[in-house]
Amino acid sequence: MQIMLHSSVFWYRTSKEISDLEGELLSVRNLLSTQSALIHGLSEGVQIDSLSTGLEGSAEQDISTVEDQEPSEIWKWYTDFPDMLDVLLAERRVDEALDALDEAEQIAADAKQKGTLSMADILALKRAISENRQKLADQLAEAACQSSTCGVELRAAASALKRLGDGPRAHSLLLSAHNQRLQLNMQTIQPSSTSYGGAYTASLAQQVFRVIAQALSDSAEVFGDEPAYMSELVTWATKQAMSFSLLVKRHALASCAAGGGLRAAAECVKIALGYSELLVARGLSLSAVLMKQFRPSVDQALDSNLRRIEESTAALAAADDWVLTYPPTGIRPFARSSAGSLALQPKLSSSAHRFNSMVQDFFEDVGPLVSLQLGGSAMDGLLKIFDSYVNLLISALPGSVDDEVNLEGLGNKIVRMAETEEEQLALLANASLLAEELLPRAAMKLYSMNPVRGPDRQNRVAEQREWKRKLHRTVDKLRDSFCRQHALDLIFTDDGDSHLSADMYINMDNTVEDPEWVPSLIFQELYGKLNKMASIAADIFVGRERFATLLMMRLTETVMLWLSEDQSFWEEIEEGPRALGPLGLQQFYLDMQFVILFGQGRFLSRHVHQVILNIIDRAMAAFSATGMDPDRVLPSDDWFIDVAQETISRISGKPRVANGEREVNSPTASVSAQSVSSARSHSSS
Structure with missing residues (x-):
């Protein structure tokens, strides 16, 4: 049935085209006959009727020839193309349909160039091509949207659409x-x-x-x-x-x-x-x-975890008795380290142990974030809560005032005061051990789980170094507050009067009795405090003796800087109505020699040693301004050293140390008694 229908359509179209062609040929014949007759008539002078008769016969012969010819191949293809494309599209033979459309495009272009089809036929052919392209594109799009279309079919459909x-x-x-x-x-x-x-x-x-x-x-x-x-x-x-x-x-x-x-x-x-x-x-x-x-x-x-650590630590600090103990997990005082050696377990107070434990857990939790470049915010957050914990420790120092402590994050927690020097040094032990060992060690372990190389490694090392510096600066706040409180206790009475004033030296020359040549009470108390604290620190800061030494140096420095910068003291010495007399200068020189001698090798830094020499220079200059020569009124250096050494021996309960002896391993071992006793020559120069 389909074949018969196809044949009928073919012959119908062919007959119609032939009829149209016959009409066109007849018109051409008439036009040619007329033009030929005119041309021959003008050129040869023959009659038009005879020429007309000849052309008419020729045209009729041509028409007879066209009627007898079979349809050309292009006409056959042109009439078959729409039906063929319908079959290919119905059977989803996409590649063949695409080839047929491409062939049609080429045939249309050739027909236009060679004139094998009329312009009307060419336009009709192009319209058929466009319609079938759209029809194929719609079929492909519909197929691509089907969930049952597999990957190969999807790529084929997309490729076909692109080709279209x-x-x-x-x-x-x-x-x-x-x-x-x-x-x-x-x-x-x-x-x-x-x-x-x-x-x-x-x-x-x-x-x-x-x-x-x-x-x-x-x-x-x-x-x-x-x-x-x-x-x-x-x-x-x-x-x-x-x-x-x-x-x-x-x-x-x-x-x-x-x-x-x-x-x-x-x-x-x-x-x-x-x-x-x-x-x-x-x-x-x-x-x-x-x-x-x-x-x-x-x-x-992160914030939630850090806040929990902060709140838990604050709650424990409120009940902390500031007694150092080993970790409460049953670990023996000595445990085997990762390197196989025996390492001393840290002694901390209860709140510091809890803080350390929570931080270790925090580092384990935050481990994956380091490789995700989120470790920075975790480390910054840890710095913040460590700073908050140190502020708690500062608030536990007797005499601490609100403006010295950043109370942010502490809430309403009230910590127990560290009354004794042992308890106060325990505060420093907590902070220093966390900052110098426990927290950096945990951070190193964290970063070792996520190693990096090249420039990233250098950047990480720099970041860790800066992080440790920030930890140390936080501990310095506690150390400075500790030293300031003890310096104030030494310098001022409970009523606010000063133990270190210009009057105590100026008034000596107004007394009729011979003075008892010993260092002033404030400097004896300073040495007694340092000596006692050093003994306690030796038990607390095991393996970290340098921190204890620097702490004692910082306390000495705090007192001596106070004297150096006390404007009211120097105004009275240098500009007051009463001048510094020979006895007052001798007492002042003895006090400074005493500090230099007991401080060398243990409690005195090079910087503070120079500060003391500058203080001596200033006092002797004030005395010289009265018109007297200090060298004429002051005993020999040996006398000052003997008196100072006698006092040191009495307070410490240890035999006198010969001039020039010092602790070999001290960070200030190069400061000797002889070099210190040359302050007078230093002043005169």
Whole structure:
């Protein structure tokens, strides 16, 4: 039936075309006859009627010839083309249909050039080609949108659409098909309040990034690396990553962050970024897109953990008795270190032990964040809560005032005062051990789990060094507050009067009794305090003797700087109505010699030694301004050294030390008694 229909259509079209052709030929014949008769009549003078008769006979012969000819090949193809294309489209023979359309385009171009078809036929042919191209494109688009279309068929459809000249539509359909499949697959992944957030994140990430990877592969295979298509692909992939991150944030990270589940939050982020890294080899990095969404939740979890450490430590500090003990976990005083040697376990007070324990757990939880470049905020947060803990320790010092302590983060916690010097030194032991050993050691362990090389390694080392410096500066606040409080206790009475005033030296020359030549009480008390604290510190700062030494030096420095910078003291000495007399100068010189002698090698830094020499210079200059020569009124240096050594021996309970002896291992071992006793010559020079 189809063959008969095809044949009928063919002969009908052929008959119609022949009739039209006959009419056109008749018109041409008449025109040619008329023109020929005119031309011959003008040139040869013959009669038009005879020429007309000849042309008419010739034209009739031509018409007879055309009627007898079979239809040409182009006419056969032209009439068969629409039906053939219908069959190819119906049978989804896409490649053959594309070839047929390309052939039709070429035939139309050739027919126009050679004139084998009329202009009307050429336009009709082009219209048929365009309509069938659109029909094929619609079929391909419909097939691409079907969920049952496999990957090979999808790429073939996209490639065919591109060949049809509709590349942008083909690429959009390709991405739309992948998106449709992704949405179908994601419907099977449902978050559960009882399930582990990492499992949900992993399942979701597997689907999302697998589809993105497949889309990358399909796009590259069909469209190559054309910029327009790559731009659309990156935009689409970014949108998918954004949707994925929002789902993870809503169903996994939100609950972790709210509950302070830092480890769970870090694990979810690590899983997500791990899957996204699989795309980097294909030239697409989406980690920045993910982290932009994840960072707020991670920061919230970090803040929640740090706040919990801060609050727990503050609560324990309120009940801390400031007694140093070994860790309360049953660990023996000595434990084997990672290197196999025996290491002394730290002795801390109860709040410091708890602080250290929570920080160690925090570092374990924050471990995955270091490789994700989120470790910086964790380390900064830890600095903040350590600073808060040190502020608690400062507030435990007797006499500390509110303006010396940053109470932010302490809430309403009131810590127990550290009344004794043992307890006060325990505060410093807590802070120094945490800052110098425990926290840096934990940080090193953390970073060793995520090694880096090259410039990144150098940057990390610099960051760690700066972090340790900040820890030390925080401890310095406590040390300075400790020294300031003890210096104030030495210098001032409970009523606010000063033990270190100009009157105590000026008034000596107004007494009738011979003075008892011993160092002034304030400097004897300073040495007694230093001697006692050094003994206590020797038991507390085992293995960290340098810290204890620097602490004692800092206390001496605080007192001597106070004297050096006390304007009222020097105004009375230098400009007061009563001048400094010989006895007053002798007492002042003895006090300074006493500090130099008991401080050398233990309690005196080079800087403070120079400060004392400058103080002596200033006093002797004030005395010289009265017109008297200090060298004529002062005894020999040996006399001052003997008196100072006698006092040192009496207070310390140790035999006198010969001139020039000092502790060989002292950080100021080069400062000798002889060099100190040359202050007078130093002044005169």
